[in-house]
Amino acid sequence: MSERTPMIEMRNVSKHFGSVIALNDISMQVYAGEVMCLLGDNGAGKSTLIKTLSGVHRPTHGELLLDDRPTRFKSPAYALDAGIATVFQDLAMIPLMSITRNFFMGREPTVGWGPMKRIDWKHADRVAKEEMAKIGIDVRDPGQPVGTLSGGERQCVAIARAVYFGAKVLILDEPTSALGVKQASVVLRYIAKARANGLAVIFITHNVHHAFPVADAFTLLSRGGSLGTFRKEDITREEVLNMMAGGAELESLDAELAEFQRSDGEHKRAAAGDEVAPSASSTQAARG
Ligand SMILES: Nc1ncnc2c1ncn2[C@@H]1O[C@H](COP(=O)(O)OP(=O)(O)OP(=O)(O)O)[C@@H](O)[C@H]1O
Numbered sequence: 322m323s324e325r326t327p328m329i330e331m332r333n334v335s336k337h338f339g340s341v342i343a344l345n346d347i348s349m350q351v352y353a354g355e356v357m358c359l360l361g362d363n364g365a366g367k368s369t370l371i372k373t374l375s376g377v378h379r380p381t382h383g384e385l386l387l388d389d390r391p392t393r394f395k396s397p398a399y400a401l402d403a404g405i406a407t408v409f410q411d412l413a414m415i416p417l418m419s420i421t422r423n424f425f426m427g428r429e430p431t432v433g434w435g436p437m438k439r440i441d442w443k444h445a446d447r448v449a450k451e452e453m454a455k456i457g458i459d460v461r462d463p464g465q466p467v468g469t470l471s472g473g474e475r476q477c478v479a480i481a482r483a484v485y486f487g488a489k490v491l492i493l494d495e496p497t498s499a500l501g502v503k504q505a506s507v508v509l510r511y512i513a514k515a516r517a518n519g520l521a522v523i524f525i526t527h528n529v530h531h532a533f534p535v536a537d538a539f540t541l542l543s544r545g546g547s548l549g550t551f552r553k554e555d556i557t558r559e560e561v562l563n564m565m566a567g568g569a570e571l572e573s574l575d576a577e578l579a580e581f582q583r584s585d586g587e588h589k590r591a592a593a594g595d596e597v598a599p600s601a602s603s604t605q606a607a608r609g
Pocket residue numbers: 338341342343361362363364365366367368369370
């Protein structure tokens with residue numbers, strides 16, 4: 322296993338925004354046919370990491386390797402051309418435009434030459450319908466606006482588009498966070514399918530129940546640093562859950578909530594009797 326070449330790799334990558342160190346010396350490898358789950362609290366650097374991989378940010382230090390070749394992307398368009406497709410949480414889709422138009426946005430198939438050249442909508446409609454059917458979503462009319470699809474189906478259009486245009490690396494920033502159980506499972510199933518097709522997938526989620534079934538490995542970020550990469554066979558669901566939420570943080574939350582309840586009780590008693598302002602220390606504790 323150690324002899325394999327990663328499809329995409331970060332070597333000692335740092336990213337600074339002025340004095341903010343958003344990423345600090347991150348090394349990570351993602352292999353073809355595998356899903357890497359990126360875990361970490363809000364502000365840990367997950368989005369910055371994937372933006373660095375997808376050409377939005379240039380690393381301050383370190384290097385990126387795509388299929389073992391050092392790579393620098395001038396812009397997201399270059400990363401996309403190199404086969405790195407990113408689906409951002411706030412999807413780059415236009416709700417009023419049709420499924421087909423969203424699917425092909427910027428890469429419309431054409432027929433004819435010279436002044437006779439035009440977009441081949443018939444072909445485009447057929448491909449969009451076929452590609453959605455492949456992932457189990459029956460689109461009766463690919464001309465219907467994307468806005469009429471559910472959140473999960475919209476995520477699937479974005480992923481289907483990436484796969485259709487030959488992505489080697491698929492990056493998903495919290496694709497399931499706004500979805501119900503059923504819709505999330507549609508997206509998770511599709512992630513598993515992308516993996517089976519040999520894509521290297523990077524999947525960001527805050528939900529251990531979404532992460533665990535599809536992940537082959539987990540990388541944990543904390544305050545811009547990496548706490549390591551763990552293979553799924555070496556870690557339990559509980560351990561992943563602990564890393565995500567931070568066991569210590571949950572404990573201190575327990576204490577805070579108890580304090581909150583206590584001061585709330587005091588407050589109610591005070592309201593029933595004479596006015597008492599909550600003490601500065603209990604307000605502080607409730608804020609953390
Ligand atoms: N363009 C920027 N300019 C300055 N600071 C930034 C910029 N982008 C991110 N940061 C900072 O870098 C840190 C990491 O942010 P990032 O968005 O990567 O976190 P995240 O792990 O994706 O969090 P979340 O789970 O909330 O999405 C934060 O402290 C953030 O304020």
